[in-house]
Amino acid sequence: MFATTAFFSGSAAQQGGSGGSDTAPPDFGGYLDGVDNYDGEVVDERGQAEVTISVGVEASGGPYGFGPPAVHVDNGATVRWEWTGNGTHSVVARDDSFSSGSPVSEPGVHFERTFTADGIYLYHCAPHEALGMRGAIVVGTDYPTKTTTPTPTATPEPTPTGDTLRSAPATDWLGRQFGSTNRSFVPGTSGPAESAETRWSIEFHDAVYDPVLSDGTVFVSVWDRYGAVALDAATGERQWQRSIPGRVRAVADGQVYVTSESGFVFALDAASGETMWSWQDPEDAVHDLQVADGTVYAAAGEDVVAFDAETGDDRLLARFDGRVVGIGIADGTVYASGQAHAGPESQDLVLWVRAVDAETGESQWTFSRPSFPPTRPTITDETVYVGTGSHALHAIDRANGIERWTAELGSSVNGLAVVPESAGAREEVDGTIYVGCNDYYLYAFDTDSGDQRWRKRTRGIVNTPAVADGVVYATNRGYVHAAVEADGDIETETDGSVERDKAVHAFDAATGDRRWTLELDAPSLDGRTPAYVGDEPVVADGTIYVGLNVTDGTFKLYALAEATGRDDGGVQETDAETTAMEDAETPTEATTLENTDVPARTTGEPQSETTTGGGSPTATDTGSTTASDGEVTTGNGPGFTAVTTALGLLGAAGLQRWRGDDQ
16 A cells, blocks of 8 residues: 655645745646645655556545545656546546546546656546546656745625515425425515516626525525525525536425536535535536435436435336427426427427326327427426427326427417416415416416416516516516627627516406506616526515626625515606506517427317417417517727626527526
């Protein structure tokens, strides 16, 4: 067994390159920053002809580390990486100068390299680099060293501003769209009904989204920085944060679940943020997750995988013909919605919904239509609802998968909220489904017949609404369609007006009459900075939690409550402004995207007469709208941040990828 000593952590070092001294540590250029099992020590293995590094040691909440992550060897020494058998890993040089090949998982597998030139050699595990599975080899005596400088003062994390709530909400909002049935309907609670103001807000360094609520704690995702942040729901004070890739999906029974584009599912302790268990599909992203009856269901690529919530033990529940977009669970059945190609052309797309037994994965029925992507399935006592990118809302019988009715709308559907007939909310509200669309309208339909009850013009694209105590809450979002010009500038077309897209609305659930509209923060006068208000609002015990992300670098989470007459909660819209806005011309849909030919709807089962959304314009785009007052600008100045760039480069698809749900 080789003897080792700690190196560069209070002990002397050999002469470094470029004039380094005996105490100067090697300069890894920040490569090991964020490596969970690296604490600044470089293990001194000089004097050994062969040095062993374990692959798959415990780090980052699982077998995602090299042990040790940093070693110092003599010139001519051989480094041997040995696989522990925990996880599927590889060893790849940062500069591609060496590689172990395809990732493997078998214990005892080894890869070795003899180093014959002084310097620093950085490497990583290809599937798990984003988790911090990185390492470094220091060779010989001539290598870059750090210049000793005073430790800079860390930039403090933002703290909440404003007042605290009287108490944290007792109601839980356990996942996107409230729970495993995706109803976005909150029984037994209410939000601000007559007016609203900001009670507290907290600013982040990057985009904030996906709030969920449990036991007085709000859990959110912060784009490209923290996979999960826990905040006190009453005060906004930060409780903990985790720098792991992904986004918060759900919270249940003391665990927060985070999924990622790199195929991870993390179960974190809700009190501390510690990883309880993790899992990865190395080939596919995880697009959705639900929790029901002690089981976690994750949509990974074309699969739905079931996990024991306590242990993380996994099993393949079902494999589908096409990528799973969303899942819902009710009464021992998993309902999955997804997208498949029906032919060789990119626009030959089929929307499908399937019901499978939650325990065995046995198929119960399948529904499909030529269509662009569906929303997640929203489930009531007798019906499954999906909205589509082809301007339709389908009602499907839960028992047999037969289409009950289809309503056509003026634009792509972003999300649904439904009050079942059995809800016992209000007679005129029970049996209503609310639809947020890209044509700036919020729609209400009868759940039984598909007849339109009302529609309401808002200030921009409408996100997934939420319903509580006879009030429908909805947010608007504006985003960027763009292309990179030959000179490198990004030419952008804003969707809607910057001055009006940062809005949250409340409508009477029975009539559609406006209760209030609140402008978040002061309106921006910069036409280059459209806003994105993240996903549906979370409503609980008189409070709404909602994120606001503006491409000028403003990223905030707000707690809104009933107004108390103070003038510090945002801009409350006047009746005159509301009337003028509602009388404005309905925007037409832009045709900047490739999906310009909407597949014709075909129905193989009997159905009621299709209803059309009140004369709203028919469009041929999958999800982009341009207001009549939209501007075309060039976004190459200050404040045109990474969020704008990311969205601009991909247009609407970029927005969908940023949100991660393709809805």
